[in-house]
Amino acid sequence: MLRALIEADDKKVYDDFCWGRDLIDLVIDHPAHFQNAGEFISVLKKLQPRLYSIASSPRAHPGEVHLCVGIVRYETFGRKRGGICSTFLADRVAEDVRPRVFVHSNSAFRLPENGDTDVIMVGPGTGIAPFRAFLEDRKATAAKGRNWLFFGNPHSATDFLYQEELSSFQANGALSRLDLAWSRDQKEKIYVQNLMVQNGAELWEWLKNGAAFYVCGDASRMAKDVDQALLKVAEEHGELSPDAAAAFISQLKKEKRYLRDVY
Ligand SMILES: Cc1cc2nc3c(=O)[nH]c(=O)nc-3n(C[C@H](O)[C@H](O)[C@H](O)COP(=O)(O)OP(=O)(O)OC[C@H]3O[C@@H](n4cnc5c(N)ncnc54)[C@H](O)[C@@H]3O)c2cc1C
Numbered sequence: 001m002l003r004a005l006i007e008a009d010d011k012k013v014y015d016d017f018c019w020g021r022d023l024i025d026l027v028i029d030h031p032a033h034f035q036n037a038g039e040f041i042s043v044l045k046k047l048q049p050r051l052y053s054i055a056s057s058p059r060a061h062p063g064e065v066h067l068c069v070g071i072v073r074y075e076t077f078g079r080k081r082g083g084i085c086s087t088f089l090a091d092r093v094a095e096d097v098r099p100r101v102f103v104h105s106n107s108a109f110r111l112p113e114n115g116d117t118d119v120i121m122v123g124p125g126t127g128i129a130p131f132r133a134f135l136e137d138r139k140a141t142a143a144k145g146r147n148w149l150f151f152g153n154p155h156s157a158t159d160f161l162y163q164e165e166l167s168s169f170q171a172n173g174a175l176s177r178l179d180l181a182w183s184r185d186q187k188e189k190i191y192v193q194n195l196m197v198q199n200g201a202e203l204w205e206w207l208k209n210g211a212a213f214y215v216c217g218d219a220s221r222m223a224k225d226v227d228q229a230l231l232k233v234a235e236e237h238g239e240l241s242p243d244a245a246a247a248f249i250s251q252l253k254k255e256k257r258y259l260r261d262v263y
Contacts, residue, residue, distance in 0.1 A: 053261065117145045
């Protein structure tokens with residue numbers, strides 16, 4: 001079976017096989033002969049670092065870096081599994097252990113230099129991380145531009161990240177608009193991109209007014225759906241043809257007013 005998989009040389013077939021399996025599954029299903037544990041370890045690839053968006057502004061928390069980590073847990077092939085790094089942080093790291101970290105800076109995903117510029121942020125799930133930092137920073141610098149956040153997750157009762165902080169940002173005016181998409185709280189699934197389309201007239205008005213548009217989170221579905229929603233808003237509310245709407249979005253990107261950090 002393994003030989004057929006390799007000979008097929010088909011990435012999709014290969015990815016489908018790997019999904020939900022780890023090395024132990026492979027070794028159990030296809031026992032291989034190693035002289036000793038050392039020889040087994042020597043054929044393994046080094047653990048790769050995991051990246052996490054910084055979820056705090058140094059102006060609000062000097063000397064600290066906050067992260068917002070979603071813990072990966074799932075069950076496949078009759079065994080409970082956990083993501084290596086997220087469960088390390090959640091379950092195994094001891095108080096006195098200092099995990100090794102490094103900063104990988106992304107100069108392409110920054111707040112506008114001019115604090116008067118409005119900011120639209122789309123960050124469902126852990127995609128909210130940089131936007132919590134943005135909001136803290138905009139408040140700390142008393143930026144005058146408006147801030148609009150689209151956030152979403154399956155359930156409001158259990159998955160409302162930074163709920164209290166967002167309420168207080170709303171109360172003190174740092175967050176001008178908050179739109180929430182709870183995909184599993186009702187029969188019909190609602191996602192951030194649906195709320196963008198529902199609020200398309202206002203979204204278009206913000207964009208025409210010079211707002212910067214940010215997206216963070218899932219690259220596989222969400223970022224593409226948000227891109228489509230943006231096109232729809234430009235077509236419907238900007239009364240643009242599909243080609244002109246696409247050109248408008250390209251122009252936003254050129255002006256660095258449409259920025260994404262998706263994974
Ligand atoms: C630029 C960037 C920024 C990021 N920012 C954040 C952030 O702010 N917060 C955050 O939480 N993450 C963030 N991530 C993702 C993060 O780096 C890790 O990928 C994530 O935490 C999972 O790592 P892990 O070691 O826990 O899981 P891993 O051990 O890497 O396991 C993940 C793998 O498990 C498998 N898997 C997962 N779910 C299932 C399932 N249901 N069924 C079958 N198989 C499954 C898949 O093969 C998946 O690739 C970011 C990634 C990038 C690239």
